[in-house]
Amino acid sequence: MAGIAAATAPPDAAAYDAFIAAGYHGEMDYLARNAPSRRDIRAWMPDARAVLMCGFSYGGAPETPRSKSGHGRLARYAVRPDYHALLRARMNAVRDWLAAEVPGARGVAFCDMSPILERSYARAAGLGWQGKNTLMIGPRLGSYFLLAGLAINLDLPADSPAPDHCGSCRRCLDACPTDAFPRERVLNASKCIAYLNIELKGPIPEGLRAGVGDWVYGCDVCQEVCPWNRFEAPARALPPAKIPTELPLEELAGPGSAGVRSRLKGLPVARAVxxxxTRNALLAMGNSRDPRHRETLERHAADPDPVLAEVARWSLARLSA
Ligand code: B12
Ligand code: SF4
Ligand code: SF4
Structure with a gap:
């Protein structure tokens, strides 16, 4: 799926400023840095005139996989080979083709890591609409797709934005386990499970721990409930999953980390230190209330790392409650 947007300031600059001012970015200081380029891509590439935006589906089984007993859940994108380098390489191939075809053409690829509001340009490029859960949704692909882009120094005809099909639905807003949406299309990222279990270094705030449930890496709840994800996506543009979306909690929290590390190698989940x-697995053990985890939790209650020791004690108390 692809479309072209003009490299102008997106209409979301004010929404971005409000997001930062409200502190919804939590400890993701990088979101507050480079604000000019998040407001307008030309602060990142001054001669950009057009933005090619592409969506790469990783599909989604119609059935929602539920966590097995003693397991923690991982977001679907996280169990496939890491997409950052892969998608940037694909956009670089387009850049090289363009440079060969059009003398003087220049492009710079981005995927996820550059200070650009990717979804604003994806919306403008007509890839779909931004759902009330803030995710881009395509009428054929649903929302299980990732974005990558190419800023180009050529005037190219822009596509038209797609209509919004959320209607009166609010399933994602109601289903969010940590109540992270202050209103539709605005996420308080500091309450999102994907922030808590991937980005946050210290302890997960106590009031949000129960909501994290059995998620150990990312969260898919607001996509699982979306009616636009009910059907299998017609095409998959990313390599298949390397590991299941459930992993044994004892393995994740266990002392022999070498086995886990080799299983996770090359996957986005390997980015989590x-x-x-371990912190996430210990938390999920408490939320499972499964007494089989008591021994592991007791061992970690004396962990030299104060964050791990504290969460292990919290989970032990939950087992006994
Ligand atoms: C920081 C970040 C996060 C943070 C914050 C997420 C967030 N919603 O801001 C955390 C860690 C929580 C996170 C989680 C996830 N992320 Co993330 N994340 C990013 C990143 C790096 C920056 C996003 C950003 O700038 N946020 C700041 C806010 C201000 O931006 P925004 O939500 O886009 O804000 C828009 C709305 O507020 C909108 N808006 C406000 N009011 C209104 C009103 C109307 C009417 C409209 C239309 C819009 C609107 O305007 C803003 C600009 O578009 C992007 C990559 C990138 N560079 O863009 C990926 C990205 C958004 N993430 C992605 C993914 C896949 C996820 C997860 C699904 C992963 C998972 N399964 O765990 C979850 C989904 C959580 C969710 N509901 O959004 C994909 C989304 C793909 C898609 N189909 O949309 C992206 C684009 C990465 C990629 N290259 O593919 N992520
Ligand atoms: S990813 Fe999970 S925690 Fe984050 S907004 Fe969606 S449902 Fe809520
Ligand atoms: S669950 Fe409903 S409101 Fe939320 S993004 Fe999907 S269609 Fe829109």
Missing amino acids: RRRL
């Missing part, structure tokens, strides 16, 4: 995965 080992300590954070």
